[in-house]
Amino acid sequence: MAYRDFGDFLDQLERKGELKRIKTEVDPYLEITEIADRVMKMPDGGPALLFENPKGSNIPLAINTFGSYKRMSLALGVEDMETLACEIEDLLKPEVPRGLFNAAKELLPKLAVLSKMPPKFQKGDGRCQEVVLLGDDIDLNKFPILHCWPEDGGRYITLPLVFTHDPNTGKRNVGMYRVQVYDKKTTGMHWQMHKVAAEHARISEEKRKKIDVCVVLGGDPAITYAATAPLPPGIDEMLFSGFIRKKPVTLVKAKTVDIEVPEDAEIVIEGQIDPFERRMEGPFGDHTGYYSLADMYPVFHVTAITHRKNPIYPCTIVGRPPMEDGMLGKATERLFLPLLKLTVPEVADMCLPVEGVFHNIAFVSIKKRYPGHAFKVMHALWGLGQAMFTKMIFVFDEDVNIHDTKEVLWRLGNNIDPERDMCLVRGPIDVLDHASRGLGFGSKIGFDCTRKLPAEGFQREWPPVIEMSDDVKKRVSAMWEGLGI
Numbered sequence: 486m487a488y489r490d491f492g493d494f495l496d497q498l499e500r501k502g503e504l505k506r507i508k509t510e511v512d513p514y515l516e517i518t519e520i521a522d523r524v525m526k527m528p529d530g531g532p533a534l535l536f537e538n539p540k541g542s543n544i545p546l547a548i549n550t551f552g553s554y555k556r557m558s559l560a561l562g563v564e565d566m567e568t569l570a571c572e573i574e575d576l577l578k579p580e581v582p583r584g585l586f587n588a589a590k591e592l593l594p595k596l597a598v599l600s601k602m603p604p605k606f607q608k609g610d611g612r613c614q615e616v617v618l619l620g621d622d623i624d625l626n627k628f629p630i631l632h633c634w635p636e637d638g639g640r641y642i643t644l645p646l647v648f649t650h651d652p653n654t655g656k657r658n659v660g661m662y663r664v665q666v667y668d669k670k671t672t673g674m675h676w677q678m679h680k681v682a683a684e685h686a687r688i689s690e691e692k693r694k695k696i697d698v699c700v701v702l703g704g705d706p707a708i709t710y711a712a713t714a715p716l717p718p719g720i721d722e723m724l725f726s727g728f729i730r731k732k733p734v735t736l737v738k739a740k741t742v743d744i745e746v747p748e749d750a751e752i753v754i755e756g757q758i759d760p761f762e763r764r765m766e767g768p769f770g771d772h773t774g775y776y777s778l779a780d781m782y783p784v785f786h787v788t789a790i791t792h793r794k795n796p797i798y799p800c801t802i803v804g805r806p807p808m809e810d811g812m813l814g815k816a817t818e819r820l821f822l823p824l825l826k827l828t829v830p831e832v833a834d835m836c837l838p839v840e841g842v843f844h845n846i847a848f849v850s851i852k853k854r855y856p857g858h859a860f861k862v863m864h865a866l867w868g869l870g871q872a873m874f875t876k877m878i879f880v881f882d883e884d885v886n887i888h889d890t891k892e893v894l895w896r897l898g899n900n901i902d903p904e905r906d907m908c909l910v911r912g913p914i915d916v917l918d919h920a921s922r923g924l925g926f927g928s929k930i931g932f933d934c935t936r937k938l939p940a941e942g943f944q945r946e947w948p949p950v951i952e953m954s955d956d957v958k959k960r961v962s963a964m965w966e967g968l969g970i
């Protein structure tokens with residue numbers, strides 16, 4: 486299901502009892518964070534919040550709109566995101582068609598789904614351009630941009646969709662990279678070295694040319710999710726969003742730069758980055774639960790701000806988990822599992838616990854077939870896109886419920902001989918990792934928690950797990966009520 490815009494999504498959340506309006510004046514300087522943090526720590530992530538009177542701005546602020554499994558599913562246009570994961574799995578199934586007629590009958594509907602996905606271009610203005618601010622009228626201070634945590638280097642746009650193009654191929658990328666506000670028309674641009682837009686900037690540096698950038702806020706929530714998704718470079722996030730919402734994204738031309746933006750967005754900040762200009766960015770209370778330290782990042786010079794007549798400012802906070810972004814990570818875990826299985830088919834399931842902040846911890850279950858199989862899977866993951874950042878991978882047998890942390894710890898403790906079952910490697914590490922020996926470079930560890938085979942140096946019998954027999958379970962269930970326990 487596609488939403489008309491971000492406001493339509495908020496209406497849907499309200500109808501489902503998932504949104505709370507706050508009329509009290511609250512300060513975007515720290516106060517909104519404290520309220521949102523308490524709400525995000527509630528069971529099931531609390532409600533989404535719409536602050537109707539943020540102090541110092543007449544623009545309402547929405548936060549925690551993705552912050553529960555239910556809302557994350559609704560953002561993707563489904564009641565349960567597993568439905569979408571199944572659709573992706575189905576689309577990727579390498580079926581061998583039975584005969585030419587069947588080939589057409591079975592494959593054409595799949596291709597028809599795919600052919601409906603590419604974004605459409607609309608001539609003229611979009612709804613995101615009802616108000617156009619140029620020159621001296623450009624002022625980021627009109628928006629209720631959060632100063633999230635006490636030691637933050639300033640105010641940050643925290644849910645930005647950053648549009649850039651590869652200067653060589655012209656291919657679009659949309660990534661979510663935080664934006665620190667320096668003054669009314671200058672910001673930082675925190676694209677980390679491993680991310681696609683950072684590569685666009687490196688290419689523009691080689692070409693000695695400025696790079697056009699648009700920072701988009703709002704639009705169909707599927708687009709916001711897509712900006713966070715670890716799609717391979719060259720796969721268009723707008724195409725992916727079209728697939729999620731079953732309707733193409735409509736784009737319009739930005740006013741001052743050569744970029745097309747979603748016409749239904751709430752706010753668009755247009756501008757340019759000189760690849761040779763750097764400025765101190767940070768510190769920022771980050772999703773690790775620690776501050777990420779200040780460092781030199783590119784500077785974004787705003788050339789126009791466009792917005793709707795009555796825009797809503799969407800944002801989030803990150804910090805000690807669980808937080809709203811944990812659910813964006815959960816969506817990636819579910820939607821990318823079928824894609825992972827395409828290249829690593831022995832993977833049965835994957836769990837990225839929210840406490841592991843996306844990249845610190847992954848639990849994986851596999852259909853183990855041969856000696857060293859768990860190690861093969863670890864290396865496959867470390868070689869796969871942003872999964873390269875995974876600092877600790879724990880591989881279990883297929884029958885382990887890796888979503889149950891109690892079971893995971895029980896199996897992990899019992900099933901490993903650390904020296905034999907551990908694999909240490911060196912390589913790229915998430916830039917936010919503060920413990921690694923250098924920025925973006927360090928070590929990673931894998932644990933083989935599967936049943937061991939003789940060829941893996943295990944010569945004894947692997948003991949069975951204690952289980953009560955079914956007939957006794959049935960007998961006791963029948964007498965349970967009468968026991969008065």
Ligand SMILES: Cc1cc2nc3c(=O)[nH]c(=O)nc-3n(C[C@H](O)[C@H](O)[C@H](O)COP(=O)(O)O)c2cc1C
Nearest residue numbers: 659660661662663675676677680681713714715810
């Ligand atoms: C709320 C939130 C904030 C994020 N902030 C940043 C950031 O400041 N810099 C960054 O490089 N990645 C950040 N990320 C992660 C990227 O959005 C993610 O790695 C994405 O896949 C990058 O897109 P790309 O592969 O097109 O570069 C953030 C993710 C979320 C959910």
